[in-house]
Amino acid sequence: MQFKDIIGQQSVKNKLIKAFREKRVPHTQLFIGQEGSGTLALAVAYAQFLNCNHKQGGDSCGTCSSCIKYQKLAHPDLHFIFPTAKNEKIKKDPQANLFMSDWQSYFLSVDGYVSQSGWYQHLNLGGNKQGSIYIRDANDIVKSLSFKPYESDYKVIIIYLAEKLNITAANKLLKSLEEPPENSLIFLVAEKYELILPTIRSRTQIVKVPLINSVDLKGALRNKFPGNFNEENLDNIVNLANGNWNRALEALGSVEVREFNFLKFREWMRICYKPDDYLSFSKLIQELSRMGREKQKSFLNYGLYVVHNTLLINEKLDSKVVADKTEINYFKNFSPFINDVNRVKFYRILNESIYHLERNVNPTVLFTRLSFQIVNFLKEGKTRLVSKK
Numbered sequence: 001m002q003f004k005d006i007i008g009q010q011s012v013k014n015k016l017i018k019a020f021r022e023k024r025v026p027h028t029q030l031f032i033g034q035e036g037s038g039t040l041a042l043a044v045a046y047a048q049f050l051n052c053n054h055k056q057g058g059d060s061c062g063t064c065s066s067c068i069k070y071q072k073l074a075h076p077d078l079h080f081i082f083p084t085a086k087n088e089k090i091k092k093d094p095q096a097n098l099f100m101s102d103w104q105s106y107f108l109s110v111d112g113y114v115s116q117s118g119w120y121q122h123l124n125l126g127g128n129k130q131g132s133i134y135i136r137d138a139n140d141i142v143k144s145l146s147f148k149p150y151e152s153d154y155k156v157i158i159i160y161l162a163e164k165l166n167i168t169a170a171n172k173l174l175k176s177l178e179e180p181p182e183n184s185l186i187f188l189v190a191e192k193y194e195l196i197l198p199t200i201r202s203r204t205q206i207v208k209v210p211l212i213n214s215v216d217l218k219g220a221l222r223n224k225f226p227g228n229f230n231e232e233n234l235d236n237i238v239n240l241a242n243g244n245w246n247r248a249l250e251a252l253g254s255v256e257v258r259e260f261n262f263l264k265f266r267e268w269m270r271i272c273y274k275p276d277d278y279l280s281f282s283k284l285i286q287e288l289s290r291m292g293r294e295k296q297k298s299f300l301n302y303g304l305y306v307v308h309n310t311l312l313i314n315e316k317l318d319s320k321v322v323a324d325k326t327e328i329n330y331f332k333n334f335s336p337f338i339n340d341v342n343r344v345k346f347y348r349i350l351n352e353s354i355y356h357l358e359r360n361v362n363p364t365v366l367f368t369r370l371s372f373q374i375v376n377f378l379k380e381g382k383t384r385l386v387s388k389k
C-alpha cells in the first residue's frame with residue numbers, strides 16, 4: 001500500500017513522514033483508530049514507505065523490488081499477527097501463521113480496509129465466535145525478531161487488533177515491545193484503547209487515526225465509483241458512513257441493490273398489468289428466475305416494502321414513507337392498484353414465495369406462478385377502482 005491509496009488522513013501521514021525525515025521513528029507504535037478509518041492500511045503503508053528503495057514526494061514508489069513484495073504482503077521482512085480461531089480448516093491450536101494466505105487474500109480484497117467482522121467472516125468462524133491472539137503467536141514474534149532483516153532496512157511486525165492479545169501472549173511480548181532488536185519495528189493496530197492491557201500501552205508511542213472527514217470520503221467515493229450516483233445519494237452515503245469507509249461501501253452496495261429492485265419491480269408490475277405483451281412477460285420471468293436466490297429474496301422483500309408503502313399512502317400516512325423521491329412518486333402512482341380487494345393477497349403470495357425460495361423451490365416455476373397471480377390481483381384491484389368511480 002502506498003500513502004496515496006489511503007483515503008484522507010493527510011495530517012497523520014505528514015506526522016509519520018516527518019518522524020522518518022527527522023530520523024526519530026519510534027520502535028514500537030500503537031496505531032489507534034475506529035474501524036473503517038484505515039488504521040491498519042496506514043501502518044502497512046508506513047512500513048512500505050520506510051523500506052522503499054526510491055521514496056519520492058513523501059510516498060513509497062510502488063515499483064521497486066521492496067514495494068512490489070510489500071504490495072502482495074509477501075515481503076520476507078514483513079510479519080503479521082492477527083486474531084484467529086478454530087474453523088473448518090484449522091481444527092486445533094489456531095495461530096496467525098497458519099492463516100497467512102487467508103490473511104493476504106482478505107487484506108488485498110478489501111484494499112487494506114479490514115474489519116474485525118469481515119475477517120471473521122472470511123475465516124468462516126460462524127455465529128458470534130471471536131478470535132484471539134495466543135501465546136503461540138507471541139512466540140512467533142519473539143522468534144522472528146531474533147533474526148536480522150533479510151533484505152531491507154527494517155524488519156516490521158504488525159499486530160492487528162492488539163486488544164485481542166491475551167494476557168499470557170502480552171506478557172511474553174513485553175520485553176520485545178520495550179526494546180526491540182535494532183532495525184526492527186513493531187506496529188500495533190487497535191480500535192479500542194481502553195481494552196489494551198496497560199502494560200502494553202505504556203510501552204508504545206501512540207499514533208491517533210481519526211475518522212475520515214466527509215470531504216475526503218466524498219472525494220474517494222467519486223473517484224472510485226465515477227458516475228455511479230447523484231449528489232443526493234452521495235450526501236446520504238457520506239452521512240450514513242460517518243467517517244467509516246467500510247460503512248460507506250455497505251451503504252453504496254445497498255443503494256445499488258435498492259435501485260435495481262426498484263426498477264425491476266416497477267417493470268414487473270407494468271408487464272403484469274398489461275400481460276398481452278407475452279414476449280416481454282416471459283423474458284422478464286426468465287430474467288428473475290436466473291438471478292440467484294439471495295437476489296431473488298431481496299427483490300421479493302422489496303416487493304413487500306412497496307406494498308407496505310402504497311398502503312401507507314392509501315391511509316394518508318405519506319409522512320411515514322421512507323424512500324427517495326423517485327420511489328415515492330412511483331408508490332403514489334401505484335397505490336390505487338393495491339386496495340382492500342387484493343392487498344392481503346399481495347402480502348401472502350410475496351411472503352409465501354420467499355418461504356419457498358428458502359426451501360429451494362424451482363425459481364422458474366415460482367416466478368411464473370407468481371406473475372400470473374399478480375396479473376389477476378391487479379385486474380381485481382382495477383375492477384375495484386372502476387367500480388368506485
Ligand SMILES: [Zn+2]
Pocket residue numbers: 051052053054055060061062063064065066067
Ligand atoms: Zn519502492
